[in-house]
Amino acid sequence: MTEPSYLTATRASYDTVAVDYAERYGNALTSMPLTRAMLAAFAELVRAAGDGPVADIGCGPGHVGAHLNTLGVPVFGIDLSPKMVEVARRRYPGLRFHEGAMTELDLKDGELGGIVAWYSTHHVPTEQLPTVFAEFHRTLAPGGHLLLGTHVGDENLHFQEAYGHPVSFGSYLLPPDRITELLAEAGLVVSARLLEEPGEGQKRPHVCLLARKPEPS
Structure with missing residues (x-):
């Protein structure tokens, strides 16, 4: 089966920028207290449920997963980019850490107690998001939690340069309510959201959504 062109372009782009990306964002959480608070809440919920490990999907240089590890969460990372995996x-x-695409996760049904997708799903074209969210639902255990962070808006952006390197990837932005709807269609129920307005280092609003896979009634 031929790989979608957006996956090929995104992989090649992040291979190109991996080292510089890690230098810029590898310690970003130290200046993001609201993000750390959401990660702490997520970690507490996952520990309480005790349903399995957490997958950091689109893990990049691994800093989010490493932070969760310090909070007592068993975590591993998955990234499309081999170079990002090397850096992590x-x-x-x-x-x-290992390579993988969020559109087709090499994980068993119900294997995960939690999923973190931190600024990774916005690279997925809107028409492909149902496939990604269905994979999140499939691999989460009943009662498992998802923490999704992403840029929000109502436009598609295409980049040819990033972090001082030539790239070729898209950023497909949706309003928070639409992301919530797509998660619900996949069977994942949003219980909390944190919307942050643009600020220092952020050109666009971004949202953090906490969702759950319901247990069978």
């Missing part, structure tokens, strides 16, 4: 393994040799 060097930075955090005690954690597991």
